[in-house]
Amino acid sequence: MNTGHQTSPADRGAQLRVLACQISVPPTLSRTDRDQHVERIATKVDECLSRQPADIVVLPELSTIDYSRDAFAGLDDLAEEVDGTSARAFGRLARRHGASILFGMPRRGGKSFYISQLLLNPDGECAGVYDKIHIAQFGASMEKEYFERGSHTLTFDLKGFRLSPIICYDIRFPELIRQLCDNDGTDVLLHCGAYARDESYYSWHHFAVTRAMENMIWLVSLNRAGAFYGRSIICPPWVDQQHPEIVFPDEEVFRFLTLSKAEIEAARGNYPFLKDRLPSYGMLPHDQVTAGPKN
Numbered sequence: 001m002n003t004g005h006q007t008s009p010a011d012r013g014a015q016l017r018v019l020a021c022q023i024s025v026p027p028t029l030s031r032t033d034r035d036q037h038v039e040r041i042a043t044k045v046d047e048c049l050s051r052q053p054a055d056i057v058v059l060p061e062l063s064t065i066d067y068s069r070d071a072f073a074g075l076d077d078l079a080e081e082v083d084g085t086s087a088r089a090f091g092r093l094a095r096r097h098g099a100s101i102l103f104g105m106p107r108r109g110g111k112s113f114y115i116s117q118l119l120l121n122p123d124g125e126c127a128g129v130y131d132k133i134h135i136a137q138f139g140a141s142m143e144k145e146y147f148e149r150g151s152h153t154l155t156f157d158l159k160g161f162r163l164s165p166i167i168c169y170d171i172r173f174p175e176l177i178r179q180l181c182d183n184d185g186t187d188v189l190l191h192c193g194a195y196a197r198d199e200s201y202y203s204w205h206h207f208a209v210t211r212a213m214e215n216m217i218w219l220v221s222l223n224r225a226g227a228f229y230g231r232s233i234i235c236p237p238w239v240d241q242q243h244p245e246i247v248f249p250d251e252e253v254f255r256f257l258t259l260s261k262a263e264i265e266a267a268r269g270n271y272p273f274l275k276d277r278l279p280s281y282g283m284l285p286h287d288q289v290t291a292g293p294k295n
Contacts, residue, residue: 025063082107
C-alpha cells in the first residue's frame with residue numbers, strides 16, 4: 001500500500017501557494033455573457049497576483065457559466081474545446097504571472113459535453129483535463145440530462161506536491177479518493193464544486209473533512225459565491241481545535257493559502273491510521289450467524 005509518493009528531504013519543507021477563488025457567476029445565456037464574465041474574473045485574479053504571487057490559481061466547477069437549466073440548454077454555444085476563448089483568457093493570465101491555473105468549464109468532446117477542469121501550466125498551455133466521473137442527478141442538479149461522465153483521473157506535480165482535481169459529487173465516493181491517495185500519491189485534493197443549498201448541501205462539509213483526515217491530505221473544496229452557494233472549505237491533513245478547517249463566507253472571495261508538506265508529514269507521524277489500515281478488507285474471512293432465538 002502506498003501512502004503518498006516518495007518524499008525527498010527537500011520536499012518535506014515544501015510549501016505550495018494557492019489562490020482559491022470563490023467567484024460569483026451571473027446568468028450566461030450567450031457567448032458574450034460567458035466571455036464578459038471570464039474577462040471580469042481574469043481581471044480580478046490579475047489584480048490579486050499583481051499584489052502577491054501564487055503557484056496555482058483554482059476556480060470552481062463550471063466557473064465559466066451559470067449552473068442552470070437555461071445555461072445547460074445552450075451548451076451548443078457555451079461549451080468550449082481546450083483551446084477555446086476561456087482557455088486563452090486564462091492562459092494569458094498564467095503566462096503573465098508564471099502560475100498554473102485550474103478552472104472549470106463545460107467541454108465539448110465530439111458530440112458530447114463534459115463537466116471539466118482544465119489545468120493550464122505557467123506557459124498558458126493546457127497540461128491536462130479532468131472530466132467529472134460522477135454525474136449528479138438529484139436535488140438542484142440535472143447533469144445527466146446534458147453531460148457524459150468522465151473516464152480517467154488526473155494527477156500533476158507542483159512545487160514538491162502531487163495534486164489531483166475532482167469535481168463536486170466525486171467526493172462522496174471514497175474508493176475514488178483512496179485510489180488517488182494510495183495508488184497515485186496525492187498530497188492535495190482540489191475539489192471544485194457548484195454546491196447549491198439543496199438537501200445535499202449540509203453534508204458536503206462533513207465529506208470534505210472526512211476525506212482530508214482519512215487520507216491525511218490537504219483538501220481545497222471550492223464552491224461558487226452567493227447566498228444560494230458559498231461556504232467553501234479548506235481542510236488540513238488533521239482537523240482539530242488547534243488545526244481547524246477554514247470556511248469562507250457566502251460572498252466572492254479571493255484568498256491566498258499556504259499549504260505545507262510538513263503538516264502532512266506531522267499528521268502521518270502522529271497518527272498511524274495509514275500504516276494500520278489493511279491492504280484489503282475483502283480478504284478477511286466472513287462469519288454470518290443468527291443472533292435471534294431458535295425456533
